[in-house]
Amino acid sequence: MSNPALPAYRDVAAAARRIAAYATTTPVMTSRTTDEAFGAKVYFKCENFQRMGAFKFRGAMNALLQFSEEQKTAGVVAYSSGNHAQAIALAARLLSIPATIVMPSDAPTAKMAATRGYGATVVEYDRYTEDREQIGCDLAERHGMTLIPPYDHPHIIAGQGTAVKELLEEIGELDALFVPLGGGGLLAGSSLAARQLAPACRIFGVEPEAGNDGQQSFHSGRIVHIDTPGTIADGAQTQHLGEYTFPIIRKKVDDILTVSDAELIEAMRFFAERMKLVVEPTGCLGFAAARRERLTGKRIGIVISGGNVDMRRFAELLSS
Amino acid sequence: MSNPALPAYRDVAAAARRIAAYATTTPVMTSRTTDEAFGAKVYFKCENFQRMGAFKFRGAMNALLQFSEEQKTAGVVAYSSGNHAQAIALAARLLSIPATIVMPSDAPTAKMAATRGYGATVVEYDRYTEDREQIGCDLAERHGMTLIPPYDHPHIIAGQGTAVKELLEEIGELDALFVPLGGGGLLAGSSLAARQLAPACRIFGVEPEAGNDGQQSFHSGRIVHIDTPGTIADGAQTQHLGEYTFPIIRKKVDDILTVSDAELIEAMRFFAERMKLVVEPTGCLGFAAARRERLTGKRIGIVISGGNVDMRRFAELLSS
Numbered sequence: 001m002s003n004p005a006l007p008a009y010r011d012v013a014a015a016a017r018r019i020a021a022y023a024t025t026t027p028v029m030t031s032r033t034t035d036e037a038f039g040a041k042v043y044f045k046c047e048n049f050q051r052m053g054a055f056k057f058r059g060a061m062n063a064l065l066q067f068s069e070e071q072k073t074a075g076v077v078a079y080s081s082g083n084h085a086q087a088i089a090l091a092a093r094l095l096s097i098p099a100t101i102v103m104p105s106d107a108p109t110a111k112m113a114a115t116r117g118y119g120a121t122v123v124e125y126d127r128y129t130e131d132r133e134q135i136g137c138d139l140a141e142r143h144g145m146t147l148i149p150p151y152d153h154p155h156i157i158a159g160q161g162t163a164v165k166e167l168l169e170e171i172g173e174l175d176a177l178f179v180p181l182g183g184g185g186l187l188a189g190s191s192l193a194a195r196q197l198a199p200a201c202r203i204f205g206v207e208p209e210a211g212n213d214g215q216q217s218f219h220s221g222r223i224v225h226i227d228t229p230g231t232i233a234d235g236a237q238t239q240h241l242g243e244y245t246f247p248i249i250r251k252k253v254d255d256i257l258t259v260s261d262a263e264l265i266e267a268m269r270f271f272a273e274r275m276k277l278v279v280e281p282t283g284c285l286g287f288a289a290a291r292r293e294r295l296t297g298k299r300i301g302i303v304i305s306g307g308n309v310d311m312r313r314f315a316e317l318l319s320s
Numbered sequence: 321m322s323n324p325a326l327p328a329y330r331d332v333a334a335a336a337r338r339i340a341a342y343a344t345t346t347p348v349m350t351s352r353t354t355d356e357a358f359g360a361k362v363y364f365k366c367e368n369f370q371r372m373g374a375f376k377f378r379g380a381m382n383a384l385l386q387f388s389e390e391q392k393t394a395g396v397v398a399y400s401s402g403n404h405a406q407a408i409a410l411a412a413r414l415l416s417i418p419a420t421i422v423m424p425s426d427a428p429t430a431k432m433a434a435t436r437g438y439g440a441t442v443v444e445y446d447r448y449t450e451d452r453e454q455i456g457c458d459l460a461e462r463h464g465m466t467l468i469p470p471y472d473h474p475h476i477i478a479g480q481g482t483a484v485k486e487l488l489e490e491i492g493e494l495d496a497l498f499v500p501l502g503g504g505g506l507l508a509g510s511s512l513a514a515r516q517l518a519p520a521c522r523i524f525g526v527e528p529e530a531g532n533d534g535q536q537s538f539h540s541g542r543i544v545h546i547d548t549p550g551t552i553a554d555g556a557q558t559q560h561l562g563e564y565t566f567p568i569i570r571k572k573v574d575d576i577l578t579v580s581d582a583e584l585i586e587a588m589r590f591f592a593e594r595m596k597l598v599v600e601p602t603g604c605l606g607f608a609a610a611r612r613e614r615l616t617g618k619r620i621g622i623v624i625s626g627g628n629v630d631m632r633r634f635a636e637l638l639s640s
Contacts, residue, residue, distance in 0.1 A: 027347060032371065048596040051352065269631060276368040276598040276627035307596035311589060315635035 009196040012161035048307025056087035062159030079132040084150040089118035151185030152242025161189025175298040178286035181205035182236035184245030191252035215256040235282030329516040332481035368627025376407035382479030394464040399452040404470040409438035471503030472562025481509025495618040498606035501525035502556035504565030511572035535576040555602030
């Protein structure tokens, strides 16, 4: 696709109306400790409290709610080892749509169980020898299923934008907004919402240092592909931005920042110790970057994208 | 004191007005997962989001706001190794009252640092050879300071009752309410609020199995003293109820339940994994007991009393 029809703010607004009866309007939290430390007013949009534990539910629900009767009958297919899998599985269950999720056979047992728990069929593949996109496409073609990709889809982007729409409608204008960046669904959607509702707000995408393809793409003007990055931010281990997400990000976002895994762990510990919140490593990206900036006197928005982290892993990271 | 003037609901209402400008109106959280598991509607009053991380701030603030000018000048003294120390220290700082906190010399460094961080003077004692109550009383007498005990004080009880007052005003009547029980400040205050605002609500205090002095006292009709119990619920390691808390609890509460440390850990893991909340072991008491009851179709309130747990300890418990 060289010239896709990009989603716009009106699609975010339509998504918000569409998913209202299903998604949680997540709380915006503040912390006196944080505000004192920054000398600023910081608003955390807590998508770790979203259904299934991450913002991904918004996009999945928005996509599935637009299925035709024929699509509903044939079902949905998705490939993901993470939050997108559970988001599609839950959204499909709520709408009684059959769902097939393609997951690596070495995915955490808990994640497979959770996905099956939502009633989805799990198709396993070998991540070293097989191509999940190909398996997904084959399934879609053979059974007439609709493939919903994890980020590069107008309905996914529009759905993800509803979180920042809620944030800005609740707390008003912001000086800066920090959003985790993986494949760019959340950042693209957030920037559509922020440009419309807080035009003066500076918008920053934040990705792991080890996987800065977004930053490279943003500055070079073309989609840069990298190998799967080694980072604890498993939700941001994407190899490239998408045909839909990249042009929106390039046009609407002010800059892409990166943070180290050590900074993610520090942020995760701060959330747990001082704010009593469980946040997954990817969910810490925005805050980890904001902590480095000089924000005195400003109004700052930070998207906490999710809270799905294996408890043993969480414990390990907290005590590291 | 054989016949103390017990606080009543009007004191809780007055406390709510008094502390309104200082305390956080903490969020009431719900969880679809929990509701489905119970077949009930469960409301969590999240005092882990209270200032300094626990409900204790409410009582401390209510007590210090009633100091005379003379008392303010001479200062406040408190003995505690836990949340009461930090609550008094923070409340005193906000009101520019000098505070002295008597803490065991082997208290966690982080807690001592936090207490000093609020500007309080820390007086250390040896918990094996010295009596903290005696040290507190001596300090009070020698310097004209006012001693504020951790739970057995009408102003403390009235202040703690404001959390359940907020809960019931926000969500309406309940069928049952589960409240952590240590010395009884929170339970006594909560029962004053619940009996007034939700007369039909069954009220349960919950304490650790290993320290069931409250249960024994409730059933025998006299205050039973025990040795310091061995339990991970460090906020409930009290040896006896108080002259003020016991008669209120005995009159207003329906029953006292106990839970094991293993059940507390399970509840703590549930909070972290499914609800993305950091809750200290003592804060898990209410939920741990509620999980055992048959609550189908009911409206249940659960007080999460606090979230102050050392991160290493938290990590250990999560992975145990």
